[in-house]
Amino acid sequence: MTSLLTRFMSAGLLLAGAISATPASQDDDPVYDGKKASVWVDTLNNDSSARKRALAIEALAKLWATKQYKESIPTIGRALRLDSSAAVRSQAAIALGGLKEGEIAKGARELVDALGAEKESRVRKEIAIAIGRFPAVAKLAVTPLTATLKDADPATRLAAAEALALTGSDGKSAAAGLVPLLQDSDKAVRLAAVVALGRVTPEGASAIAETMAKMLGTEKDTGMKSELATSLGLLAEKSPTVVTALAKLLTEPEDDLRRKTARILGTFGTAAAPAADALLKAAEIDKVKDTRADAVHAFGSALGPALKTRIKDILMLLKDPEFEVRLAVIEEVGALGTELKDDTETLKTLRGRLSDQHAKVREAAAMALRKIEKKAEPKKEP
Numbered sequence: 001m002t003s004l005l006t007r008f009m010s011a012g013l014l015l016a017g018a019i020s021a022t023p024a025s026q027d028d029d030p031v032y033d034g035k036k037a038s039v040w041v042d043t044l045n046n047d048s049s050a051r052k053r054a055l056a057i058e059a060l061a062k063l064w065a066t067k068q069y070k071e072s073i074p075t076i077g078r079a080l081r082l083d084s085s086a087a088v089r090s091q092a093a094i095a096l097g098g099l100k101e102g103e104i105a106k107g108a109r110e111l112v113d114a115l116g117a118e119k120e121s122r123v124r125k126e127i128a129i130a131i132g133r134f135p136a137v138a139k140l141a142v143t144p145l146t147a148t149l150k151d152a153d154p155a156t157r158l159a160a161a162e163a164l165a166l167t168g169s170d171g172k173s174a175a176a177g178l179v180p181l182l183q184d185s186d187k188a189v190r191l192a193a194v195v196a197l198g199r200v201t202p203e204g205a206s207a208i209a210e211t212m213a214k215m216l217g218t219e220k221d222t223g224m225k226s227e228l229a230t231s232l233g234l235l236a237e238k239s240p241t242v243v244t245a246l247a248k249l250l251t252e253p254e255d256d257l258r259r260k261t262a263r264i265l266g267t268f269g270t271a272a273a274p275a276a277d278a279l280l281k282a283a284e285i286d287k288v289k290d291t292r293a294d295a296v297h298a299f300g301s302a303l304g305p306a307l308k309t310r311i312k313d314i315l316m317l318l319k320d321p322e323f324e325v326r327l328a329v330i331e332e333v334g335a336l337g338t339e340l341k342d343d344t345e346t347l348k349t350l351r352g353r354l355s356d357q358h359a360k361v362r363e364a365a366a367m368a369l370r371k372i373e374k375k376a377e378p379k380k381e382p
Contacts, residue, residue, distance in 0.1 A: 097130025198231025334368025
């Protein structure tokens with residue numbers, strides 16, 4: 001009886017082992033479209049048909065996405081570097097570009113190396129597009145991406161410039177390759193160069209900003225003007241040429257562009273003083289209340305302490321029907337603090353706003369009066 005029981009237990013253990021081993025074996029070589037993964041690998045590495053090799057890339061990409069088949073990415077990466085067909089290499093780049101953020105480390109080096117060695121423009125384009133999906137990879141590929149900016153195909157230059165825009169300060173060396181694209185015959189390429197140059201913290205930013213300011217003087221496209229303004233703000237080069245060029249945008253018909261410009265000028269501090277009159281006019285007449293309010297703040301920032309000399313101009317804006325604009329005026333006046341302690345007219349005007357119809361304006365007026373009338377701390381005896 002004991003012997004019989006032992007045989008049954010042994011048979012059960014063997015059966016359990018066989019059952020548990022089967023899925024592991026299947027997972028090591030999963031099936032897609034009726035073929036084992038290892039067969040797809042062999043097809044990609046050895047088949048003479050480019051069409052079949054391209055299908056093998058699609059299959060291995062699917063096997064990675066669904067089964068995490070470990071040979072998928074290395075095999076696709078090898079094809080990207082070594083396959084004789086440009087169509088297959090392009091398909092390999094597209095497949096690697098389809099990886100998730102947490103997976104791209106497995107194929108990052110393949111993309112970077114392949115871009116540096118690739119001779120076909122259409123393949124370089126797909127590699128640059130793939131790299132452009134992953135900022136971390138783009139930072140590793142600054143050198144080959146910069147070289148790709150010289151490609152004869154505008155779509156390839158575009159993909160390279162867009163990828164470089166993701167590199168931040170790691171891409172500052174690409175500026176020399178991006179600047180010529182500001183004059184590119186293709187509008188999309190010019191736009192991508194403007195975007196990238198504003199984000200790679202380039203060396204020679206002053207000269208680049210001057211070039212962009214001149215572009216603003218002749219550019220007709222609203223989208224391009226908007227990106228030029230954004231990049232000028234990011235470059236933070238505050239020369240009179242740049243400030244004057246930006247100030248002209250305050251009369252543009254596009255609402256978002258006017259507001260963006262007011263905000264950018266507001267970040268320039270007193271360097272934006274040449275735009276003060278344009279900002280004041282925008283604060284008076286712009287049809288969008290938020291733009292008027294932003295222009296008020298920018299006007300105050302541009303003048304700094306010298307706002308005291310234009311106090312009547314800014315107080316005039318308290319007639320605005322929108323409380324956001326009145327609030328901005330009072331905040332800028334209050335920021336002058338005790339500089340206005342002897343200005344009886346301004347103090348009278350602020351006290352009048354203690355009965356403003358909007359609570360936030362009343363609160364701001366009370367705070368401004370406290371700042372202006374604040375008594376100096378008595379000096380302590382040593």
